[in-house]
Amino acid sequence: MHKSLTLLFALLATPAFAHAHLQKSTPAANSKVASPQHIVLRFSEALEPAFSGALLLDQDGRNVSGAPVVIDGPLMTLTPGKLVAGVYHVSWHSVGHDTHRMDGDFNFTVK
Amino acid sequence: MIAFFTIVRWLHEASLMLVFGGAMLRSILRSRLPALALPPGRIRRLAALAALLSAPLWLxxxxxxxAGDNAAMFDPKMLALGVTQTLFGQTFLLRFALLVLLCFGVLLKWREGVLAILSGTALVLISLTSHAAATSPAHFTAIGITSDGLHLLTGGFWIGGLALLAGLFARGTPAVLLAGATAIFAEWGMIAVAILVMTGMLNAATILLGGEGHDTATYLAVLGAKLALVAAMVALALVNHFRLLPKLAEDASQAALLRNIRQELGLGMLVVALAAWLGLLAPTL
Structure with missing residues (x-):
């Protein structure tokens, strides 16, 4: 039914706009890892660096993002310093060429 | 905010479509029907101005x-960042220059072909930052840009051409010339609608089947409404072509044809409004 509706509506489309979804992150959400050298977020489309970014917070809410976030196409890379054991929170916002903004977050644990 | 944004986008795109479609049809009619007296173009002067003024609002x-902050639209630093550091902003600069030229061209009555190129380029450049471009197969954005650009141009020809035809009917053009102009519009209109539907299918397939996540119910509902309105436009066009056009010498048919053209144009404006709204909705979540 869902695909039928999609095909029906496919008869006419519109110049619609996308959103840059988070496709994958390293470390993955809710994973337990050794202190990562980089945190890499891959989005579904190229980002606008001027309006996209991310923060890394430790379990006390302190900003431990380290070096400025590097954005290259659909990749966003954080380079924190050595992370001690604990739960970390990544909060990101992405803007694609369509100008739409997406926000999201996830946690990972350093063993 | 989304309602205001939708209105601004609708005003911008509909105005550009009116100018582009009108200039294209005027150019064709001038060469194929030189005896036809064309309307003076007061509405398109207003449309060109509306397109120019709505562009910075859209920016x-x-x-x-x-920025995720409404106050950013009044912040010169954020606006400068938006203009200089984003693809949308850089495209805006180019489009704004074209729109300024277009306004001069309309006021100074430049050649229709030049006006069609200026308005068509300003229209098609919107596709650079479209979802169809972003979700092109294998990130080959030229596919989405081409498809979306053709969709805008053919839609513009249909709507702008209808507006010009309505003007010809309203100013009491002789029936034989009206019949000629309507038939010429129908010839090109059929090609335009065929391309419009094909590119629409390609865009929809790209956006809905190629996007991330699940299609949103709101997006599908608005797209469905748009489809229904376009189907109604096509039905009116078929009635015009096969029932009313052959009897155009009769006054009753002329009045009915003008009424249908106005209704078709009104539906077209609603379709552009829905397209503007769709542009602000998430196709998938």
Missing amino acids: GLATAQM
């Missing part, structure tokens, strides 16, 4: 959207 709203 401001897009900057606020990118």
